[in-house]
Amino acid sequence: MRLRSTIDFLLYDWLQAESLASRPRFADHSRSTFDAVMDTCERIAREKYAPFNRTVDLQEPQFDGEKVILPQCTYEAREAYAESGMLSAAQDYEMGGMQLPYTVEAAANCFFAAASISIGSNMLTSGNANAIMAHGTEMQKQVFAANEFNGRWAGTMALSEPQAGSSLSDIATRAEPDGADFESEALGPRYRLKGNKMWISSGDHELTENIVHLVLAKIPGPDGKPVPGVKGISLFIVPKKLVDTEGRLTGERNDVALAGLNHKLGWRGTTNTLLNFGEGKYPVRGASGAIGYLVGKPGEGLKCMFHMMNEARISIGTAATMLGMAGYLASLEYAQNRPQGRPVQGGPGSGGKDASRPQSRIIEHADVKRMLLAQKAYCEGALALNLFCARLVDEQHTGSAQEAADARLLLEVLTPIAKSWPSEFCLEANSLAIQIHGGYGYTRDFPVEQYWRDNRLNMIHEGTHGIQAMDLLGRKVIMEGGNGLQLLATRINTTIQMALQRQQLACYANQLARALAEVGGATKSAWATGNPQEALANAVPYMQAFGHVVLAWIWLDVGLAVLAKDADLAIAAHRGSMAAQRYFFHYELPRIGAWLQVVKSRDMTCANLEEEAF
Amino acid sequence: MRLRSTIDFLLYDWLQAESLASRPRFADHSRSTFDAVMDTCERIAREKYAPFNRTVDLQEPQFDGEKVILPQCTYEAREAYAESGMLSAAQDYEMGGMQLPYTVEAAANCFFAAASISIGSNMLTSGNANAIMAHGTEMQKQVFAANEFNGRWAGTMALSEPQAGSSLSDIATRAEPDGADFESEALGPRYRLKGNKMWISSGDHELTENIVHLVLAKIPGPDGKPVPGVKGISLFIVPKKLVDTEGRLTGERNDVALAGLNHKLGWRGTTNTLLNFGEGKYPVRGASGAIGYLVGKPGEGLKCMFHMMNEARISIGTAATMLGMAGYLASLEYAQNRPQGRPVQGGPGSGGKDASRPQSRIIEHADVKRMLLAQKAYCEGALALNLFCARLVDEQHTGSAQEAADARLLLEVLTPIAKSWPSEFCLEANSLAIQIHGGYGYTRDFPVEQYWRDNRLNMIHEGTHGIQAMDLLGRKVIMEGGNGLQLLATRINTTIQMALQRQQLACYANQLARALAEVGGATKSAWATGNPQEALANAVPYMQAFGHVVLAWIWLDVGLAVLAKDADLAIAAHRGSMAAQRYFFHYELPRIGAWLQVVKSRDMTCANLEEEAF
The missing domain is CATH 2.40.110.20 (Butyryl-CoA Dehydrogenase, subunit A; domain 2)
Known part of the structure; x- marks a missing residue:
């Protein structure tokens, strides 16, 4: 339920998904049809995916020499997914589809990813069929x-x-x-x-x-x-x-x-x-x-395949995000129920604990709250970014000519971030979820260790971190005369201008403006000599910093949507969103300094080290 | 062999372990007896541990209701270890020991940890027997x-x-x-x-x-x-x-x-x-x-047990370090042998790759070098810290009264770092080792995924990260009027003064001096209100920053030892050590700014968040 309400807020209050129904392609749709799709997906994920997530981990696929053997639950999950129509949700009616906005499709698929990332591989089927539709x-x-979309x-x-x-x-x-x-x-x-x-x-x-x-x-x-x-x-x-x-x-x-x-x-x-x-x-x-x-x-195979790869990369980002989110929710529940120790009190050096009091639940410990809020900031921020990218896909397909052109350009720049950032930081979130569980988190009796293992793949498949970083700094931010980066900066500045008018957000708007200028400067410094060996030597730290700036922007923009809806923050969940936004600016955004320093100075400490010296 | 030469350098060139033989307790020893112990341990680890590391992962212990079933290799590894005399290496002759310095014992045990961390649990047996010897x-x-030391x-x-x-x-x-x-x-x-x-x-x-x-x-x-x-x-x-x-x-x-x-x-x-x-x-x-x-x-049980826990915490740090090191060496070998892609060249946006050339080995890619050098800086730095702590144990037991008192105090402050820092950053090293292997790193055909899984436990057992951080900021840096922190600062300043006289190190000495001042200031700011809830709300970020400053100090000091031995850096391995030292100062030490910011401002974003808002 908590995941659903988070998605609902991002989808409807932040991304205004309902407004898509006013476009001709989506004319048959409304919030109620969107909600019906999400209800169905949430239910199937709860009934056919979640209960079997550990089963598919323990009963690994076997090959008997002729056939692959999979557990029965995998067949049933596949059948339920195909029957839901989600394989062709975004397709034209004449292909058997529902002409659902991609934003809603992506949101609905989140439930499956959170329930069991590996029981199904339906994204591959949809993506494959989409590439055939395009080329x-x-x-x-x-x-x-057609036979992929219909589930055969x-x-x-x-x-x-x-x-x-x-x-x-x-x-x-x-x-x-x-x-x-x-x-x-x-x-x-x-x-x-x-x-x-x-x-x-x-x-x-x-x-x-x-x-x-x-x-x-x-x-x-x-x-x-x-x-x-x-x-x-x-x-x-x-x-x-x-x-x-x-x-x-x-x-x-x-x-x-x-x-x-x-x-x-x-x-x-x-x-x-x-x-x-x-x-x-x-x-x-x-x-x-x-x-x-x-x-x-x-000779155009790679071009055709890239059509499939870009959506696949955003999907991987969503997979990483949902694994992170599953870990967040599991560790939150654990922290709310596990008694252990007592919060500190008293003076310095006193030990500060009164053993005569009953034990607290661990959510009362400051460090546990820190680990929970970090997870929330990582995972809800990544989810917002993924849904924003999905929204751009809809703009590209159904927006005005200018909107479509802008959406394409923004997607080019944001795709490496949408793929890499969740795969790194929602993995870190999973590690925090283990940490909150203590020794239990390390056992197979709790789900979090599996989320962490499952998530480790996301920094590798569909283009490694290194590949994404080369794509970002070596291509995306300099292509078309730097127009993509410029357009992103314009969007970020729009958010900054709006946030400057909100008393609670003004200081963060200024912080983001400085961070954005720092990334811009680092981009120029990286390429100042025009030598790709120097520019790209620290492409990964560049991408980490770039990603953090993008996420700070997303959080600031989400913060605006929260205040627009509930200016007094009367609702606890809204106070939580604002706390996650503050967490991101206090704890995370300052990290970009260390990452960008080596980019700006074109640090060759690593790149120039001779092999024999390792 | 590479691990052995790294250990030899740290032990003999940096920590001057040979000089311990001039103390009465170690009078029968010399470098040749130390080397003989290390030869034996290296051989047993190679023959009885390393080949079975995957076996013990796959053949998990089973309980048949009466007895625990373990694979045969576990019995043989245990027998070989007990026969080596290492269980009682540091004990008196009359207890059947060899009166080996703890520094050498700790160094020799590294080989077992790197070969198979979980096949044996001999540290527990030694630690248990040590506690009985003490109390x-x-x-x-x-x-x-006695019957634990003799292996029965x-x-x-x-x-x-x-x-x-x-x-x-x-x-x-x-x-x-x-x-x-x-x-x-x-x-x-x-x-x-x-x-x-x-x-x-x-x-x-x-x-x-x-x-x-x-x-x-x-x-x-x-x-x-x-x-x-x-x-x-x-x-x-x-x-x-x-x-x-x-x-x-x-x-x-x-x-x-x-x-x-x-x-x-x-x-x-x-x-x-x-x-x-x-x-x-x-x-x-x-x-x-x-x-x-x-x-x-x-009523003194905890005091007695702490005797065992402090050494156990340093051992856990060493375990984490050696898992990191094993991953580093595995990924280095992979990178030196795996052909894939071509390094960038040419102008911006050119793609910069000439497909007509044969593929390079991946160690030729800048980002792979970055991931290797990061691992080297983490793991060799952590190893140096662990051995330094072991050396302090010897000072505490056999040094002059002043040396012993200082060693005890330094150990109090450094133990949380020796335990927590490797468990966090050598785990990160293992993740980089997986990343270098690409998809292969994610399979059970290569050892690195197991190192990563094995290492995840180290942030939890023997006191979680949160516990270590409370110990550091809540007790160790303020106890005895802050004398421990002051003594550490004095030692760090000694290194800084020496490094200022080395042209290659002077700028790093200044950087470390600034970082040290920052940590000192943050410690004061954290406790400025005297309220432990505020001081300790960000104890973990404090510990991360503190650890990075300690490691920067260790690296600067190791750099001095390298230059003292080979001023012209004629030997490739010495150039490698200096590169790892530079890496640490360029890429890692700047991270402390973000960690300390929330400590200094006593940021309560996390601690004050109400439970309902998560």
């Missing part, structure tokens, strides 16, 4: 995307390879035309793929009738060699089982073989696989290679 | 301590209870005199204990013939009720199996019953137990209650 042919949309099939993203994790230009999977008639295939130009794909989430299972792999591979150039770099990469649909143009299984197994499962630290409900394409385990139609259908143009 | 009768020393029996510390984790004043275990002749028992005044103890490491197993529990319990006062608070607590030896005055088992099982094993996130090689004392599972000698023998005086 595929009509036939590909009708055959593949699942989807994957098959990018990484064992020798090429973050470095996609080095993928070695090859795609060659499949016979002379390869271009006349109704499902799209037909190729034969050979190669190995690593870290493929939900790469194999029996949850659905079929699995639609979206695979990056290289088509050899005229010299028979793969084109080096990212320009040689194309995108293919490679179904696990072949289908006809009506979407019926032909009875032929495609040559996609599960080579092994990765055994992970957390996020164990989702299989993570090494897949072999075209190595001959399931020979198909008398030739070698897995059959795949080209999506978009040859 | 027990001659008979207790000969019967119990193991020891535990049984403090916590389910309802009283960090709050020892609330323990409910009762001890009542066992018959009218209870005081005439040769093994010490005989009591009957009843109660439950939680989180008892190695609380039950079949590794040794017997287990010696040191148990805190309350003797009822004249009114038949336990004395409230810590003053009512006494210490008892409660053997699992009863013994005679010759240390022979009498054949009687004492009423100490394993009620259950805690299933943990990490540190899985060591059983963690809930023990029931005197609940009747093993009735003994016709009365109810487990038989225990009083150690020291009634």
